[in-house]
Every structure is written in C-alpha cells, then in structure tokens.
Amino acid sequence: MLRIVYPVVVLCIMTISAIAQKKTKLHPVQHIKVEWEIVENHYQGKSGFQSAFTFTNNGKSDLPAKGWSLYFNIARAIRPETVEGGMAIANINGDLFKLTPAAGFKGLKPGQSVRVPFVASDWVINYTDAPLGLFWVLDDQPEKGLKVENYRIIPATQLKQIKRAPDDKYGFTTPADLYLQNSKIEELPVEGLTKIFPTPAYYKEGQGVFLLDQINVIAAADPMFTKEAGYLAIEIGAVLGKDILISINGSTGPVVITKEDMPAEAYELSIEPDRIRIKASDRAGAFYAIQSIRSLLPAKAFAGKAAGASIPVLQVKDAPRFGFRAFMLDVGRNFHSKQQVLRVLDLMALYKLNVFHFHFSEDEGWRIEMPSLPELTQIGARRGFPVDESKQLMPSFGSGPDNKSSGTGHYTKEEFIEILKYAQKRHIRVIPEIESPGHARAAVVSMKARYERLMKEGKKEAAEEFMLHDPNDQSEYKSVQGWRDNAMNVAQAGVYRFLARVFDDFIAMYKEAGVPLDMIHVGGDELPAGVWEKSPVAQELIAKDPNLHTTFDLWYYYYEKVNNLLKERGLAAYGWEEAGMRKTQLDGKSHYIPNPDFARGVFQLDVWNNMLGWGAEDLAYRLANAGYEIVLSPVSNVYFDMCYYKNFDEPGYYWGGFIDLDKPWQFIPYDYYRNARKDKFNTDLPASFFEHKERLTDYGKQHITGMQGLLWSETLVTPQMMEYMLLPKLLGLSERAWSVDPDWTSEPEPMAGAAYWKDWSRFVNRVGKRELPKLDYLSGGFAYRIPTPGLVVENGIVKANIQLPGLTLRYTTDGKDPDLNSKLYTGPVSEKGMIKMKAFSSNGRSGRVAEVKNE
Template identity: 30%
Template sequence: MNKKMLALTIAASLSLLGCDKAPKPAVDTGEKINLQAIYSVTQSDINKIAENLVVNYRVVTNIPTDKCDGKVADGACFEVELTFTAKQAIAAKDWTIHFSQIAPIQSFESDDFSVKHLNGDLHLISLKDTFSGFAPGEQKTLNFRAMFWSLAESDVMPNYIVSAPGLEARVIESTKPYIDKESGLEVLPHVETFTDTNTQFKRSAADKTQWLTSEKLYQRNAVLVEDKLAVIQAIIPTPTSVSIDANAGFVDISHGIAVSLGNVKHTEVDAAISRLAELGVKQSAKGLPLRLSIVSNNDKIIGSYSLAVTDKEITIVGVDGNGVFNGLQSLASLVTVGESRLPMLAVDDEPHFAFRGMLVDVARNFHSKDFILKLLDQMAAYKLNKLHLHLGDDEGWRLEIPSLPELTDIGAKRCFDITEDNCLMPQLGAGADENSSVSGYYSVSDYQEILQAATARHIQVIPSLDMPGHSRSSIKAMTARYKKFMALEDEAKAKQFLLEDFDDKTNYSSVQFYGDNTINACLESSYDFVIEVMTQVKKIHADAGQPLTRYHIGADETAGAWLESPACKAFVADNDKGVTKMSELGAYFIERVAGILSELDIETAGWSDGMEHTRKENMPAIVQANAWDALFWGGHDKVHQLANRDWQVVISSPDVLYFDFPHEADPKEHGYYWASRHTNTEKVFQFMPDNLPVHAEFWLDRQDNAYVADDTKTPLAPGQKFLGIQGQLWSENVRTDDMVEHKVFPRLLALAERAWHQADWAVPYNYKGAKYSSQSNTFTAELKAMRDNQWQLFANTLGHKEFAKLDLAQIDYRLPTVGAIIKAGKLHANIAFPGLTIEYQVNGGNWLNYQEPIAVSGEISIRSRSTNGLRASRITQVK
C-alpha cells in the first residue's frame, strides 16, 4: 500500500472511531504519520481503563417519553442508564468505547459522553470536550433511549471495547461474561437485575404477560401426577400404535443383546446400536436375540418400521434401512438407564411428516463441530432427519471454500479492525480477540465429518449461506479479495467475485440495522460468486458421500437496497432481463439463483418472505419454503398461499418453533422474544402443525392477549398438506455451545413428538375455512383433556427416563425452575418434569434435598438438579 493510500485508510479509520481530530488525507508528504503526536492517550492508559472502569447497565423504563422518536418503531422506546465508575483515577482523554446495542440509540444525555450508532448493533461512545477525567471512585452517567423494548437481561451485549488510534484495543473487564459453575449459564456482570413489573418487565399498559414467580409455577405444576409404569412403556416420539399385553410384563436384558443384521447393512444401523451400548445395552453372544430385517412396503412411508419385544427375542422390521434405524431408536427409548429390563410390547410406526428438521445458526456466533456431532446424535435418537445448518450471515461465514480463502480468513473472524481487511468488526459483543469461540469455521474435513455423521444417522444436511440480504460477511470478504488483487494489478481477478457496487450511494437499513449487508443483484460477478461457491459446496458434499440435493438460499432481501446503485440503474434500464423497476430486483435475484441451483441439480429452499415475491413460472418445479410468519399476526395466510403454489412448505412458526426465545416469562430467562415471551416444552408439545389458525382458541399474542385467526380469506386448497416442521435456534446472543443446548433441549424432544406423531387430540384442518378465537371452541374440553393427559405422560417420561440419557450424552438441557409456596409455615415444592431432584436453601445455608412439605422460616431459595447431580437450575426465591 502506498503512503497516500495509507493516509486515506488511517483517516477513514479514525473517522469510524469517532475521532474529531482525524488528520486530513490530502497530502502525501512522505512523512510518517505520528498518531501519538495527535492523541495524548497511551497503551498504559487503555490497559488501565479496561481494568478499572466499572460499567453498569440499567433498564430504567420501557414506557416511551417525549424524548423518544414517535415516528420510529410505532413509538416504542426504552430508556437506559449506563454508568461508569472508576476504581482508580483516569486522567487520559482521546479514547472511545465501542459496544453492541441491539436496538439503535435514538437520543442521549450526558455531561461527559456522546454516543452514536455506527452499523448493525455497533455503537460508539466518545468523550465530550467537557470530559475532565475520573477521580477515584467517581461515577459518570450516560442516559439514552433506544428503539423497541428491553424486557430481558440477555438483551444486553458483553465485551465493551476501549480503544484509541494506533493502540491495541482492550475489552473492559467489568463487561466480560462469565459462566456460573453450578448452572453452566452465562452471566453478564454489568447488567442490573430487573425489579419492576410495570416499567421493566412489560412492553406497554396493554401487556398482560405475568412474571413467572415460584408461586405461579407451583400452581401450574400442581396438575402433574407421577405415573412410573406408563413411563417405562413410553416411547418418544409416540408411535402410531403400541400393543401391550397386560400380562406380558418385562424381559431381562442383563446379558445384553445378540444382534442379527439379516439383510441390513451395518453402516445403516451402527450409530443406533452404538447408542444402545452407551445406554448400557451391550452386544453379547449370550444376550437376548435382536433380529433386524428390511421388508419393502410401498404402502408405508420412508422410515417406517415394526418392533416386537417378547421374552424370546426382539424383532425390528423396517421398510428400508432408515426404518430399521428408527426401530432401534424406539428400542433405546424403552431403555431406562440403570435398569436391565424392557417392557414386552409390539409397535407399528410411521412418521407423520417427511421433513422433521432443526436449524442451528452457527453464523452469528460460531458453534463447534463437536456440538454439531452431539446434536446429530440426539436428532437421530428422536427421529429428526433434517439439519438446516445456517453457515453464512452478516456476522460470519463458517464454511471453508478452498478457492475463496478470504471467506474464512476474514469473514469467519470478528476482532477490532476498523478497516475490516483482516476480520469483521466485533458485532454482537464479540470482543477484540479473533480467536474467541464466537469466531471460527468448519474446514472442508470438519464439514465432511459432519456430513458423514449425518449420513450414518439418516439425516440430510441442508446448508444455508444467506443471500442477497444478511450477506455482509461475504461482501466484506470479497471486497478484501478485490483489494488484494488490485494491489497486484490484476483487475480482472479483483472484480471476478465482487458483491458490491462501490459507486452505490444508497442509504438503507436492514432489519438488523446494517447499511451494507446486501449483495448487489445487478452485478454479474454476484452470480459468478454464487456459481463458484455452490460448485465447491456440491463437490465437498459429493466427496463426503452425502450428495447436495437441496440448498437453502435464505432469500432474505433488504428493502431499499440498490436504489442509488449505478449498476442497478443501468440494469433496470435494460429490459432484456424482464426487470422494469428496482422493487423487482430481489425476486429476480432469487429466481436467478434458483436457476443456477437447478443447473447444478440442486433443489431450492428459502424463507417465505423472500420467496413469496418470486414468480412461480420462473421458479423450479420443486421449491421448499420455510414459513416463519407469526400466527397471531395472521401468519397462516402466507403459509397457505405458498402451499397453494404446490410448494413444499416447512412450518417454522416463531410463536412456538423459535428456540432462541425464552422458555418462560422472566427477565432472567435467556433469549429474544419478538414473537413470544414464553415458549416452554409444553407449548411445543401443544402445537398442531397441520392446523395453524386453530391456535387462536388457546394461545395468546406476544403480550398475552387473545387474538382472532380468520382463515376464510386464504384457506388451504383441498387436500393440500405441509412437508414438515422445523425448530430454529438463532444465535445472535447465544455465545457458547452449552447455551445452545440449554436453548434447544428439552424442546427438541417435543419438536420431534410433533414432527413424527400426529396427536389424536389435534383438530383436523377445515379446508372450507373458518374463523377461530377464544370463543369458537373447535378445540373442545374433551380434546384439551386428552392433550393434557398426554402431556403429563410426556413430562414424566422426560423427568424419569429421557433426561438421564441426555446427561449420559453430556447435553446441558435446560433444568426447569421450581414451583414453590410457603403454606402454614411449610415449604411446598413441585417441578414441571417429575423425577428431577428439587433442592432448597434457607437463609443462604447449605442446599438440601426436598422430599415433602417441610417447616421453614427466613429467606428460601429453590432450584432443581440434573439426574447425574452435576448441574443445577437457575435459582429462584420463594416469596
């Protein structure tokens, strides 16, 4: 880089740092720019600030004031008091703080600080001229207002970064998260605990959400009754039919099992047999005979099987290898860890949905290969068969593409690099270290290991590298590639895969508040990039033995992008492409990428909001659309529209299938909540995916108010069905593998139940169309009683049988908080999953096991403990 370019880069960098004293870049004097001559702060000062500045973040109120911008976000606005306390004197000036704040800041007041939004969630705090330093123990305050609401402590991002030009940035120690040793949960030390229901816990005066206290939880859990005999016979997910002879009893498997493969290939069942061994059911020549076979049956769905357990043998007959594998997993479901008997019964079973999926977002924050391998084990255990792996988004690109190393050299890392020539800026509170666990990628060999593990478990991996929106990581990586080859004076190679028009002056904002995250739909190099990436991904899959037959485009677009792009103005002026206005460019991009995929013999999948704008005649014959519109906003309409196109619709409703949402309504419950404040395992169990509008009869909107679902406008065409359902784990604020497991489990088991088994209490879809509300009563009291009885069995099965298996697999499933009341001086406690241990503490003393109501006095805390005793739940207090 020549000196003039260096000066320009430094000037641009200083501008992004918010430095008013940035030198002007007009001269190339040949002189070295001495940043320390301009800025008084030293590296020692930066280190001292990072060590000694104590940050405290307090949500003051979610009630908008006249200082809020009423024209934005329907006027929704919350206020924060951000305080800084110096443990030692800080005299230095000319330093700034970069921090992540999901909702952009609208206005602020401070005698010492200014704050502004940069891009995405990244914000900058700079010092005013009136800033005079910190005396020891002095506190300074910055009050600000931001869009929407802040209803959970996990909204706040960690790792505030203090920096100055020319010096090494440091993360402020008081904002670093840590892991609680007992619960394994992440703790943000700079976030002040919520205390007020009306100003902190609720969105508005119309918000009827109830803070889930231990007393309310006790009342909810009180309906559960233990039934250990039914648990022993239970299989999750529930089979189509189970026959049990009341006089049959149990068969002893203390000597293990003697497996006879018959006409089944060992590669088709090895993973399931290995799981049986991990649960204590070993192979032995002296064991109970286990006979496997495949008998084709065109009347049965792929993956169907029959299972019979007698006192003489176990037989599993599948319609294919997948069916035998599923039969083995049902056998494993009958196993109770630590016991050497199985109930004698006969099972005939087939899946309800062909597509039974789970999405994991590894793009926003990276999650390890080991975690994905563990997840595949558990997906297979509960008969889920599609892993939607979200590998590319604004904040990260997670798959090695050998021909485009910049994608992972730059796009897979977040660190403090204003130029973004070496990494992406630390969005989502990533911190300054490019080697932190939130950065990373799967090498070709890593990804192929995942593919091979999935194949062995009859799971299809559907990769997703989101485009044209949500593409900042790839855009910045390809821009870095451009700079590299331009420096080598190879302009053709520099522009080969360029994804942005440098002359585009469009001012836009994505849903996540980026102004530079959308691939330019008018550049041929954008499509060359897609071809190159997909050709590489297809080869990686083929070499791993799992052909790439379906790819998820994402199909997210950004409203307002490209409007001032000269490339797009010229493109639209040329009518040869059938695009006559800017608003058609997003659909054109998706249609063209779908065509590219078809030429590569790959089926197209995408999210409903982008896919709905495409012209059916320009799309392939087979299209998968993931429908993610909230039900309480009439989301069933769009789902039905897409299904009526004869597209393969995968239900992904956020009301119930977004596992990044909180399990319960409590500010300490982790997660976003834009569609639901409480999505616990029971709610997932209650889902009727074949009949979306009927949920208006018994579910509420995001403020716990009743809503109406009118299905007379766009009913499903007669006989139209959905392809399946998919759970989603988005990772914006999920930074560790353990936290992913806490979010996904045990909800994944209820997802599997609804994906595999059609409940007999589910209301059939009315193809004539109907209107549903809390008054319509299509879901009768009798059906509700059936559902609730089956939930009791499901909850007991998890607590008494399945959690022990998750513990053996080292899955950090969410342990439920405990319901409790003090009645007549005695502690009464219960739990959502009977079988788990309840512990209580009096006045901060030792933790004691709760067995039955016991006399207590003073301050009472309560929690649950895992079956292996290694983890505890979040602690709550009994009022």
C-alpha cells in the first residue's frame, strides 16, 4: 500500500508546490543583485568617503522605474545631494536610510546594471562599515519588507579605499607586518610557565604533583565556606566522574578551606603531594583560590572526565590589585541570549573578574522585562518593519525587516533572576545600566506608545504618569548614532516616576533572587547638543526654578534628582564620565571641569574618553584628583569592539584605534600616558604631548576604584562574533586588573626595552599554550579569535611566526586553503609558489589565511 500511496503524496506535494510558486511569483526587485564597494576615502581631498551600490537585473522582466524602495542601515551620514545613478537616498532616523528611484531613472532591463555612487561622512575601511540589513519595500505592499537575498560586499584592495586621510599611516596589515610584530616573541617551554592565571603576587612551584583522584571529601573548616566547598566539589567531581563529599567544620582531609586574617579577596594556596590547603578571610578569597586550582587543571578537564589528572605542587600567596574588576556587555544594540550571558559569567569567574556591568538599555533596545512597565520589552525589545513605533522599534544595525534577528530579544523576569543567581555563585556583582537621559530611545519610544494608547482610551492621568517626552518639543538635535529623538525630557515629572518605578522593579527582582543590590548605573554619556532647547516644558521649568539659568543646567538638575531617588532606596549612583562634569567658561569659551557637587563618594564614574588629540586625555586623572571614584574604562586599551588591526576583512569599529591582545595587557593604570605613543593614524606623538596634562596625584590614586573592559555590540550579530571580539582580549584585562604592574612599566621607555619583550613573551606563551586550550572546552568551547600567521620571504625561504605560541601552523603550495590534513609547519619552507598558511587551535578551528609568493 505504501508503494501506491507514496507517489500520490509526492504528486500532491509537487502540485501544491507548483500552485504556491504560481501564487508567490517574485517581483522584479527580488531578482536584483546588489553590490557595494568603497570607492575612495577623503574623496576629492575633503572629509568624507565615496562608495557605490551596483544593481544588476538577473531576472527575466524589467525592473520598473518606480514603485519600489530599498531600506538599509549604515553608520554614516549620507549626503543626499551626492547621490548619482538616477536614485535618491534619504535618512529615516538613526542609521536607517531609504533609497528610491528618482525622476531620471528609466528602469532596468534584464542583464542591465546601474551604479549608484554617493558620499557620506568620515571614512570606511572594513566590511562591517558596509550597508547592512537590506530589504525591498513595494509601494503597493508598504507594510512588508522583502529581504535582499543576493547581496555582495566587494573587498577593498587599493590603499585609497582604506586610507582614511592623507596623514593616515596605517595601510593594509600584511603577513610581513605581522611577522615583524611577532619577531621579538620568544617561544618558551610550557613546563616553565606560570600555571595560574592571572599572575599571582607570589608563586613558587615545588617537586612532584597532587593526584586529583585522592579527593573524596572537601572540608570547610569554617561554615562560611560551605558554598565554596560545594562549588569545588562539583567542579572536581565533574573532572573525576564521581561524587565528592562536603565536610562542615572539618579540619582534615585531602582538601581543607580555613579562615585566616588577610585582606578582602586575598588567599593562600598550598598544594602538596598528599593535600591541598586554602586559606582566606572571606568567601571571595576562597573562591579565587578555587579558580587558581581550576587554572592548574589540564585543558581536557574542562571537557569532563579526566581520570588520572594531576596538578603541580606549589605555594601561592595572592590578592587582587583592584577591588573592582569589571566587564561591560552591551546587549541593547544587538541582543545576546541568557545562555550566552551565563557563558560570559563562566569566563569572568575563571579569570577572577568580579563585576558584570549589564548594559541592557540603549537607543536600539530595552532588554530586561520590567513587570510594572511591560511596554518596555513588548515594544522596546523588538526591531522590525514597518516603521510603526507603536508596535516595535525601526530596524538598525542591520536587523532587517522581521523580528528574527539579534535586533530583537529580551530577558524575562525569571531569566534575569537566573542570571543574578548564577553570577552570585561566582562572586560576580551584576550592575544594571539604565541609559539616561540620552541613549534612551527604546525607553522613550516605548513610553510614548504607552502614552498615546492611554490617551486614546481617555486615560490622561495614567498616560502622563511615565511620560518621557514633551509632545510639543521642537528641539533639533542629532546623536552620535544619528538619532533625532533619543533623549528623555528631564523637565517632565514622568521621567522621575519612570526611573523610580524601574529602580523599584530592580530592587524587587534582586530581592527575589536573594542577591544584594547596592548600585545602579544611570548612564550619562553623549547627550546631543540642542536637546530641550525648544521644549516648552523645559523652558518653563528653567523660568520657574531660580537655580536654573540655561538649558544646560537641566543636566545638573536631572542628576541631582536621580541621585536623590537612589539614595532614598539605599543605592549608590554610577554613571559615565559626563555625569561628573560641569560646563563653565574659560576665556569666553565653553570649558568642562569636574563637578564639585557630585564628587567625594556621591558618584562612581566610568571614564572612557582618553582619545589622543580630542583634548580629554587626562580626564580620568582630573576626576580622580577631584574625589570621584573612577573605574578606568579607556577606549585606547579596553574597548573590545575595536578592530584587532586594519584590514578589510577584520571586523569591528576603529574610531578609538585598533585593539589587539597587547593593548589591555600593556595598560599602565596609574600613568597611562607612558604607554600612549601613537595617535589613531599611527603617527608618533611628540615628547611634549602630555606636558600640560594633569597627572594622577597620590590622593587621586586612592580614588581609582578599578578597571573595566567593554564590549559594545553594534557589529556583534552572532555569539561567535561576540566571542571573537572578546577573546583573547579579556585575558589582557584580567592580568592587568588583578596583578601588580610588571617591572618594565617603571622604565623610561616602558615598551621599548628587553624587559617588556621578555614579559610579553611569557604572557603570550601562557595564553597560547595554557589558556586557549582550556577555552576550547570551557562551557562547551569559545570561538576566540585565532591570530593570522606572520610570513616573510628571506633569501628564497619562507619563515612564519604567530602571536600566540602553541597554535599549530599548516600550509599548502597548491593554491588551496590549508586544512587539518595540510603540511605542518615546523621550520622555514623552501618550496616555491604561493605559500598559504593558517593557524589551528587544539580542537581544529582555524583563523584567516596568510599568503606569500616564494619565487
């Protein structure tokens, strides 16, 4: 019977499919191939770049001269008067643009192409600068976006395509450049490397090993360490494949944790052939001792059972340099799942970072459910088309026409509570950031939709309760990201009711999780010029309040009220650097100084702006000297979303420079002028550059609370891309935030001497030979960036090196890209032709191909 029925079923399916195809006949726009290319930076000798779309009709029918449009996102301001090819381009808002055929466009016959050049602001150099999220919209179907399926970004191959300005000294990064950069790295035997990461204050290996199979019980001599003993039991149990018992108030056995008087988070670890002893004064110290034990484990132990595993005999005395060792993750621009956040927390725990700065709200998304304000995630956590912001936010950062991209997503209350509990078990504080008053578009749009809905229902009082905008505001402004409506109107009483409600929702969620909340980050960065200037509500407040004289005074008004709201709830205020600045006049010009009203324990600040040439290179030190608690978050060294180096195929932003693993590692927290030698164009800075900059005083040093690495997510549309930008840079942050300054930092030219290169060699050998293999297995494995090999031809021989010793190099001579079966590089290659080489990790992943011709 099956033989009879099966063909009939197939026939039915084929018939239905044919009918469906007939019904869903594709519009001519869906047969258009779209290409984009960089034409030239510094176009016609002026600031700005020219790029071009090329549209090719691969269909069998004409593309009509009108009746359609193309939407796309690009993080540059397109100059509409420069658009050619019979097209027009207009900005919708933010980074969303709309291309439409102009009067001069005659349509496109099958096989024909049209090129559409245009000029935009600043410059572009890599594929993440390209227009993204392209979709067609037909005039007769204005509510539907049709994703562009045939889109190609043409690689840049000419210097004019990536050279940003005449004084840009960076060209394409070649294999020869990489070889030179790696040339002073010495390969070191793994046996001689420090086996705990980050580097302990005191570390001494002895003779012999401790066999993990000896562990059958873990004793907490003081009950306060019960949870840490349980955590270690689970970790070791997973390695050994057996259950480990816990002994409370025990003082004997293979592993004992005891209480001793020492500084917060400090610990001592003693490993002998027959026992392990941990001493700490608090639970965090015991936890970090356990992370040091995990650091000693062989890499495959992180994959599960590792029978017969051992760790070396050693003595360790250790304590962190900074009490605040933070990592900030932006999930507003692009969403990252709960599971991905938990993986990041696992990383932070292993590398002894203790603050998770959760940047969950932005212009482009609000990602945590607020039980009392559901609109924040019903509307503010979704991006899509049509541009009807009573239902969702408009597309941005390439999120496209539907709600299936990383532009859409949020954490439910239950998921956020799970994150809090997971972090607490790993001694990680979670500090949520409510971006305000700028960078707040997701909240503003969500509350505006709520306002309009309730007004239609005749509920005026309820509508105005959490109102963040002034309906009559005619102010004209544009944020750095191109938004014209992204600021809360701080003259509205609803803003403070809104913040109070959000604060209270957070307090309730932390309480339900059983996790303490002592601080909330309230934003404060990049408020656009022109905000509130033509707002009747704002100007009326200024006229009534004797303490307000100009529109800018609303800034202090806002943060004083926000600080009071937090104080009433027993919470401390945390913000970006601008929250601690006061605008005044110097020689008739605007001048910013540390605001004395918020210093000395009132505000903790993240200071990011040390951009060389922008004039605020000393801002972190000025604020610390003024009494602010400062978390060093400098773009120059710890903005992990910056490109590793300059090449078309290397993703990420670069406005703050190019940041590889060396940048966070070489940072000198108390005197970062000493490791700033070049500007963003790779031009050497004059010796006098920092002469008139304020230096950190001993008083100011007391106010450097810690360090923070930051990962902004504009370009991070997948978990793999997030991990690529994060790792291995995070390890450089971990080393510098935990460990003391190495000796080379006190030399006259810190990064020029033999001590620097010796220490750098030790570090990269530890990363490549000990840490990356662990990351191949930790939490299922991380997609860290594998560096590209350096290659050079000398006297007819090809030599190769790599930034991270321990990775395997393989090469080909037949023009094919190397794979796991390709020849192993063990020394200089004399073979002729095109030599292609890749680096491979312990689990077979590979990086980019480097190639050189040996003639």
